[in-house]
Amino acid sequence: MNTPLNNVPMAIRSVDLSSTLHAIDDLSKYPACRVYVFLGTRLLGMVDIENARQSISPARLRDAIADQLGWKLSSLLMGDHPYQPELSLIEKNVLARDTAELSRLPASVSVSIALATFDRPEQLRECLAALCKQESPRRIEIVVIDNHPSSGLTPPVVADFPGVVLVSEARQGLAYARNAGFVHSSGDIVIATDDDVIMPPDWVEQLVAPFERSDVGIVTGNVLPRELETEFQYLFEAYGGLGRGFEEFEVGPPWLRASRRRAAPTWKLGATANAAFRASVFRDPKIGLMDEALGPGMPSGVGEDTYLFYKIIKAGYSLVYKPDAYVWHTHRRDRKALRSQIYNYSKGHVAYHLTTLLRNGDKRAVFRLLVELPRTYVKRIIQRLRGHSVYPVSLILLEIRGNLAGPFTLWRSRRRVRREGRSEFPLATDARASRVE
Amino acid sequence: MVDRVKVLEIEVSQPLTGFSGLEGYNSIHGLVRSNGDPVGYIDVPLCNGYCSASAVRAVLLKTYSDKLLQLMLRRNLEAPFADPRNLENIKVADDTGNPVPADNILVTVAVCTRDRAEQLRDCLTSLTRLTYGNVEILIVDNAPGTDETRKLVLSEFPDFRYVVEPRPGLDWARNRAIDEARGEILAYTDDDVLVDPLWVGAMVRVFQDDPAVMAVTGLVAPAEMETGAQRLFERYGGFGRGFRRIWYHVDAASRADPFMHIGAGKFGTGANMAYRRSVFGKIGSFDPALDVGTVTNGGGDLEMFFRVLEEGYTLVYEPTALVWHRHRKTFRELHVQLTNHGVGLYSYFMRSARNYPRRRRDIIRFGLWWFWYWNIRRLLKSYITTPRVPRDLIVAELRGALTGMTRYPKARRRAEQIRAEYGAESTDSTTVGIPEPVRPE
Numbered sequence: 001m002n003t004p005l006n007n008v009p010m011a012i013r014s015v016d017l018s019s020t021l022h023a024i025d026d027l028s029k030y031p032a033c034r035v036y037v038f039l040g041t042r043l044l045g046m047v048d049i050e051n052a053r054q055s056i057s058p059a060r061l062r063d064a065i066a067d068q069l070g071w072k073l074s075s076l077l078m079g080d081h082p083y084q085p086e087l088s089l090i091e092k093n094v095l096a097r098d099t100a101e102l103s104r105l106p107a108s109v110s111v112s113i114a115l116a117t118f119d120r121p122e123q124l125r126e127c128l129a130a131l132c133k134q135e136s137p138r139r140i141e142i143v144v145i146d147n148h149p150s151s152g153l154t155p156p157v158v159a160d161f162p163g164v165v166l167v168s169e170a171r172q173g174l175a176y177a178r179n180a181g182f183v184h185s186s187g188d189i190v191i192a193t194d195d196d197v198i199m200p201p202d203w204v205e206q207l208v209a210p211f212e213r214s215d216v217g218i219v220t221g222n223v224l225p226r227e228l229e230t231e232f233q234y235l236f237e238a239y240g241g242l243g244r245g246f247e248e249f250e251v252g253p254p255w256l257r258a259s260r261r262r263a264a265p266t267w268k269l270g271a272t273a274n275a276a277f278r279a280s281v282f283r284d285p286k287i288g289l290m291d292e293a294l295g296p297g298m299p300s301g302v303g304e305d306t307y308l309f310y311k312i313i314k315a316g317y318s319l320v321y322k323p324d325a326y327v328w329h330t331h332r333r334d335r336k337a338l339r340s341q342i343y344n345y346s347k348g349h350v351a352y353h354l355t356t357l358l359r360n361g362d363k364r365a366v367f368r369l370l371v372e373l374p375r376t377y378v379k380r381i382i383q384r385l386r387g388h389s390v391y392p393v394s395l396i397l398l399e400i401r402g403n404l405a406g407p408f409t410l411w412r413s414r415r416r417v418r419r420e421g422r423s424e425f426p427l428a429t430d431a432r433a434s435r436v437e
Numbered sequence: 438m439v440d441r442v443k444v445l446e447i448e449v450s451q452p453l454t455g456f457s458g459l460e461g462y463n464s465i466h467g468l469v470r471s472n473g474d475p476v477g478y479i480d481v482p483l484c485n486g487y488c489s490a491s492a493v494r495a496v497l498l499k500t501y502s503d504k505l506l507q508l509m510l511r512r513n514l515e516a517p518f519a520d521p522r523n524l525e526n527i528k529v530a531d532d533t534g535n536p537v538p539a540d541n542i543l544v545t546v547a548v549c550t551r552d553r554a555e556q557l558r559d560c561l562t563s564l565t566r567l568t569y570g571n572v573e574i575l576i577v578d579n580a581p582g583t584d585e586t587r588k589l590v591l592s593e594f595p596d597f598r599y600v601v602e603p604r605p606g607l608d609w610a611r612n613r614a615i616d617e618a619r620g621e622i623l624a625y626t627d628d629d630v631l632v633d634p635l636w637v638g639a640m641v642r643v644f645q646d647d648p649a650v651m652a653v654t655g656l657v658a659p660a661e662m663e664t665g666a667q668r669l670f671e672r673y674g675g676f677g678r679g680f681r682r683i684w685y686h687v688d689a690a691s692r693a694d695p696f697m698h699i700g701a702g703k704f705g706t707g708a709n710m711a712y713r714r715s716v717f718g719k720i721g722s723f724d725p726a727l728d729v730g731t732v733t734n735g736g737g738d739l740e741m742f743f744r745v746l747e748e749g750y751t752l753v754y755e756p757t758a759l760v761w762h763r764h765r766k767t768f769r770e771l772h773v774q775l776t777n778h779g780v781g782l783y784s785y786f787m788r789s790a791r792n793y794p795r796r797r798r799d800i801i802r803f804g805l806w807w808f809w810y811w812n813i814r815r816l817l818k819s820y821i822t823t824p825r826v827p828r829d830l831i832v833a834e835l836r837g838a839l840t841g842m843t844r845y846p847k848a849r850r851r852a853e854q855i856r857a858e859y860g861a862e863s864t865d866s867t868t869v870g871i872p873e874p875v876r877p878e
Contacts, residue, residue: 017514021514023647031688031690051684051686052686052687052688053686053688053690054649054684054686054751055647055649057646057647058646059642059643059646059647059682060647060682060684062511062514062515063511063681063682065510065514066507066508066510066511066514067507070503070506070507070510073510073513073514074506074509074510
């Protein structure tokens with residue numbers, strides 16, 4: 001892991017093209033800078049500038065934006081160009097986003113935000129503060145799920161935010177916690193998020209807007225790094241991070257069954273650090289809640305969200321990725337955290353595929369695990385050795401180890417779930433009965 | 438007349454035209470510009486001295502569509518995207534597209550020359566056409582053998598300042614310009630150059646935009662490609678350094694490439710460079726043991742680029758700051774020029790290795806690598822494949838490089854002698870044009 005990364009720590013800044021560009025100062029600590037470019041609330045993309053600890057003048061910023069985001073901007077500029085009928089047609093049909101969409105979802109549709117936390121009172125406070133500033137015409141309910149009630153760290157923070165509901169889930173595991181959140185939410189839409197993010201004020205409105213269409217079951221959003229101060233945070237972004245790019249997309253059941261051989265890459269659809277669900281899907285017998293045997297806090301690592309996406313899309317709903325609904329996530333700073341995160345992702349990836357195989361009989365998982373995965377590793381190692389990537393081989397080996405551990409950890413997780421019991425909707429229709437107010 | 442190439446400018450904000458009446462030329466080498474910003478070169482063949490507008494357009498679009506679009510965006514980003522769907526809202530600063538900087542900064546343009554009155558006349562004529570108004574033009578006549586230059590300036594360009602620098606050597610002349618200049622910014626050019634009207638304005642814009650910038654270099658395009666030697670020099674690499682604006686800054690604390698700024702030739706050339714005058718107070722003036730007129734025959738400009746970056750200041754390459762250079766016309770002159778390149782480059786390495794002990798290892802390593810990569814490897818390759826340039830030019834540069842490794846100490850002794858001979862500061866200056874030269878503070 002002694003990769004020479006010249007551009008760490010990296011400063012994170014954002015600029016808005018709808019106002020005058022100013023120089024970016026106070027970069028004396030940073031050899032490089034990542035600038036997120038907005039046009040009003042719309043997030044166009046990002047540019048990286050190697051500024052060598054100097055401030056960045058507006059001219060340099062302009063050059064970088066024109067060079068790295070040129071095509072994106074040109075589609076905006078050319079939109080109504082009278083001499084370019086073909087171009088404007090492409091723009092209208094392919095590139096344009098309907099801005100009126102935001103206001104269409106009736107204000108009567110209520111929203112619950114289920115926030116899972118595990119002993120991080122400081123970050124939780126920041127997150128709750130950001131949530132309380134949401135601008136929305138609809139009723140917003142905030143439910144905090146304390147996944148470690150015996151520590152007593154969470155309740156004092158929640159007490160400072162009147163109206164926020166606290167739910168305790170003593171069974172450890174993020175899937176248990178999220179399920180508790182889904183069960184205790186009363187909104188028509190449930191948004192799942194974590195304690196280590198903060199969000200802009202229009203986040204809820206951006207995220208729920210696509211639910212105006214009845215076929216949409218899930219909306220995921222972009223996750224941006226709040227800081228890239230250490231090499232490990234940078235590597236986590238290089239590993240793929242949690243964001244899924246700046247382009248909107250949607251997938252549905254045909255996408256899931258597009259190939260008979262290859263598993264549909266549900267892990268590229270987003271993460272539950274920033275995802276919204278139609279609340280009714282959890283009572284759908286074909287879908288249900290999250291699989292408790294997957295996810296952080298369990299031996300199997302991750303995969304609870306991808307498996308939930310899988311089930312929901314399989315049941316006939318579509319998923320919309322909405323890059324404008326973004327949150328800023330604080331990646332963990334140290335090497336140990338990065339390694340354990342990557343290890344967990346690798347375990348979880350295998351666990352997820354085995355789950356689709358065992359529960360849904362999806363045989364494509366076999367091809368994925370036995371053919372595709374080994375092939376990607378070989379490719380990536382060759383790439384690294386040729387110097388085409390900065391991702392260290394030691395981490396690739398770690399991923400392989402995680403993959404090998406996957407089946408065993410899934411078995412252990414399942415045993416634990418059998419012991420501790422599954423999450424269920426309470427029999428009483430009033431979900432509020434078991435709440436700790 | 439075989440294989441003559443016509444050098445032209447093609448401004449895309451004007452309607453494209455064909456070219457005719459160029460009998461005797463084989464093709465055109467056009468510098469494409471978009472509202473003054475250089476985009477790149479296109480080569481279009483001529484038939485009986487003629488090519489059509491559609492031929493030019495076809496080559497242009499094929500080569501530079503992306504680049505033109507990018508330039509348009511860059512310009513549009515200068516105003517906020519208030520309503521991005523409305524092109525009318527985007528203001529363009531003036532009809533050339535570049536916001537004309539407020540002329541509140543006085544720029545001194547220094548032209549160092551020696552006994553080349555004919556070429557100098559063209560150069561000075563081009564300097565009268567600058568769009569930037571607040572300039573002072575200073576001709577430094579370096580150890581003149583005749584008084585042609587003096588007569589030329591006095592009779593035809595009475596508004597320009599003329600000083601004589603008796604100490605022979607280009608860097609003595611450049612240092613004299615530092616002493617004489619009144620402008621906050623000091624731009625250098627040579628007597629074999631025609632400057633573009635936007636030249637000074639583009640440089641000033643970079644200096645204004647970012648107070649940390651201490652040096653700006655610009656694009657050097659060929660003024661003509663009439664002879665084989667001139668075409669060959671362009672093919673050899675020429676003086677141009679591309680069409681993108683580049684910011685250079687050495688970050689001492691980072692683990693980035695330590696060799697980044699040692700190959701100083703990539704930053705530009707002395708025919709087109711400008712400095713904030715205050716920087717010389719901080720890092721010293723040009724080394725008179727280097728450059729034309731001494732035994733080292735070059736390297737003074739490279740050494741200054743290196744020093745600016747090594748001392749932690751920022752240098753910007755701005756292609757819009759454009760000058761047109763008359764390359765040497767005969768093979769013999771080209772031969773001499775390339776030998777001198779070799780001598781100058783390695784003299785600069787020796788000088789920097791001597792003055793920056795902590796960088797010595799890096800400089801020696803880079804120097805050896807460059808010697809292998811540029812001088813030896815190309816020579817060996819020329820025996821295996823058809824070389825891009827004649828082998829004798831490669832050999833000339835190699836000989837220059839070998840000479841350059843030994844010349845600096847001698848040049849330094851000579852500079853010391855001159856200093857002793859003329860006193861620390863030359864006093865017998867002759868200033869005409871503007872009376873009462875105000876000494877810089």
